[in-house]
Amino acid sequence: MNSTEQIWRNAIIPAHATIQQAISNLDQVAIKIVLVVNGRDELEGTISDGDIRRGLLKGLDLNSPITNVIHRNALVVPPDMGRELVKQLMVANKIQQIPAVDEHHRVVGLHLWDEIATPPIRPNLMVIMAGGMGTRLRPHTENCPKPLLLVAGKPMLEHIIESAKLEGFSQFVLAIHYLGYMIEDHFGNGERMGVRIDYLREQSPLGTAGALGLLNPRPESAFVVTNGDVITDIHYGELLDFHLRHNAAATMAVRVHEWQHPFGVVQTDGVEIVGFEEKPVARTHINAGVYALDPDTLNALACEARCDMPTLFERLQAQAKRTVAYPMHEPWLDVGRPDDLVAAKNKKI
Numbered sequence: 001m002n003s004t005e006q007i008w009r010n011a012i013i014p015a016h017a018t019i020q021q022a023i024s025n026l027d028q029v030a031i032k033i034v035l036v037v038n039g040r041d042e043l044e045g046t047i048s049d050g051d052i053r054r055g056l057l058k059g060l061d062l063n064s065p066i067t068n069v070i071h072r073n074a075l076v077v078p079p080d081m082g083r084e085l086v087k088q089l090m091v092a093n094k095i096q097q098i099p100a101v102d103e104h105h106r107v108v109g110l111h112l113w114d115e116i117a118t119p120p121i122r123p124n125l126m127v128i129m130a131g132g133m134g135t136r137l138r139p140h141t142e143n144c145p146k147p148l149l150l151v152a153g154k155p156m157l158e159h160i161i162e163s164a165k166l167e168g169f170s171q172f173v174l175a176i177h178y179l180g181y182m183i184e185d186h187f188g189n190g191e192r193m194g195v196r197i198d199y200l201r202e203q204s205p206l207g208t209a210g211a212l213g214l215l216n217p218r219p220e221s222a223f224v225v226t227n228g229d230v231i232t233d234i235h236y237g238e239l240l241d242f243h244l245r246h247n248a249a250a251t252m253a254v255r256v257h258e259w260q261h262p263f264g265v266v267q268t269d270g271v272e273i274v275g276f277e278e279k280p281v282a283r284t285h286i287n288a289g290v291y292a293l294d295p296d297t298l299n300a301l302a303c304e305a306r307c308d309m310p311t312l313f314e315r316l317q318a319q320a321k322r323t324v325a326y327p328m329h330e331p332w333l334d335v336g337r338p339d340d341l342v343a344a345k346n347k348k349i
Contacts, residue, residue, distance in 0.1 A: 008099075008110035011035050015044050019055060019069065020062040022047050033097040035107055036070050042105045045070040046097075076101045079108050080245060082238045087116045122168040124240060125219045129211065130157055130228035131177030131202050145179040147228035148186060155186065157228050161193060167237040169224070170195045175211035177202035207308040208289075213301035220295065225309075227289035234290055234328050242326050243292035249321035250297050250313055253288040253328045288328055297321070 012035045013025055025034050026049060034047040047069055055069035075093055077086055079100045086098060096113035130147040147157040154162075161172060172190060176183050176199055190197030200214045208227060222243055224236050234253060243251035260281045267275035291309060300315040301307055313323050 007031060007112075008035065008107065011110070012037055012107065013066075014038075015067070015070070017066050018062065019052060019060060019064050019066055022066050022069070023052060023062070026052075031097065031110070031112060033110075035099060035110070036066065037107065041107075043074070043076065043099060043101055043107050045072040046074040046099065047071065074099065076105075077111070078102075080242075082235070082241070083116055084235055084238065086111045090116065119166065119168040119237065121170070122237060122240070123171065124169065124221055125171050125173060125223040126164050126169045126236065127173045127175060127200075127212065127215070127223060127225045128157065128160060128228045129208055129225065130174050130183055131180065131205065131211065132227075132229065143179075145176075145182055148179075148182060151231060156231060157183065157187070158193075159231060160226060160228065161187075161190075161195060161197075163233075164224075164236050165193065165195055167235060169236065172197045173200055173215065174198075174228075175200040175202060175206075175214075177205055203304070205306065206304070207306045207311075209309040209312040210301065210305055210307040212293075212298055213303045213305065213307075215298065218295050218298055222292055222294050225291045225293060230289040232288070232290070232328075234288070236290070239290060239326050239328075240292050243324070246324050247322065248292075248324040249294050249316050250323045251292040251326050252309070252313065252323070253290040254285040254325045255288050255328055256283055257286045258283050285325060285327075290328075292326075 007029065008031075011025060011029045011031055011033060013021060015036050015038050017036075022034050026032065026047075032048060036044045036047060038044050047066060048071070051069045051071055055064070058068075060068060075089065075095065076099050077089065079102060081100070089098060090096065090111070090113055098111045099107050100109035100111060102108050128147075130145065132146055148155040151159060157174070164172070172195055174183060174187070174197060180199070180201060184199060187193070187197050200211045202211050202214070206213070209225075212225065222240060224240055226236070239251065239253055258281055261279050263279065265277045265280055266273060267277065287310065289309075297312065297316060300312055300319070316323055
């Protein structure tokens with residue numbers, strides 16, 4: 001949603017306004033659209049410069065009501081629609097503004113192309129877990145830490161940082177252990193990539209969450225965590241926005257995993273056969289290895305103590321903290337086995 005909420009509020013005019021008032025609003029607010037609402041604050045439609053020009057060519061004058069120039073079938077979106085989908089709608093419909101409306105069709109925001117096309121600068125921290133031993137990928141990882149293995153000519157870790165940078169992230173912390181000095185030698189302080197990189201140096205393996213207990217100073221706002229061996233097109237900013245919208249303590253990106261039973265299943269009740277299901281498909285949600293966390297979640301971790309991310313979520317649930325799932329559909333691959341590395345190199349994700 002646009003960063004200055006007052007902008008779209010200033011663009012609202014009542015349905016009984018005149019064309020002159022609409023022109024004045026377009027000139028003063030300068031976002032190329034007027035939002036027309038009725039007495040119940042419901043969106044009646046929108047007005048652009050083009051709508052007004054067409055009305056004047058039909059014989060309307062400046063004192064005419066805007067009734068005949070309102071675009072009443074304006075494209076709108078729900079308030080929780082992600083930036084990328086909104087951007088796709090703008091491109092497909094060749095428009096630069098899309099109002100966001102609630103379930104009562106009342107305006108709650110306005111997406112502007114200039115802000116959608118330019119990712120916001122995010123001060124939020126991104127932590128990348130890059131300390132794993134990569135045992136299943138041996139011999140590839142005998143002399144190279146897994147996050148430095150090349151995919152499309154670049155280390156996996158570099159792909160992750162570049163993707164996050166495109167979404168406005170510039171502050172990174174890499175949790176390192178196995179051959180960590182090689183990661184530090186490659187990335188340094190991040191200056192080469194135009195970002196800032198700091199390090200958490202695990203003295204012993206601390207799991208997929210334990211290293212977060214080493215963060216000092218602690219983040220002041222919500223932050224993103226990802227495993228360093230996850231190759232994905234997920235939008236880290238969208239995940240963070242989702243986390244904030246749902247007022248969650250912790251958010252886990254999840255994917256739908258389908259598994260088809262290789263045999264026909266016989267349903268029984270005692271010895272009675274009550275039905276058949278031919279090779280049923282089971283659908284489950286799996287942990288995608290990408291998270292958004294509030295700073296307070298770090299209170300559930302002990303310094304230098306091993307903890308995996310599912311355990312952290314369970315601790316938060318035991319404290320009645322809200323944990324939510326972020327359903328993702330983007331390409332995703334957990335590079336844990338040699339076949340996964342081959343698939344990543346072939347971009348079969």
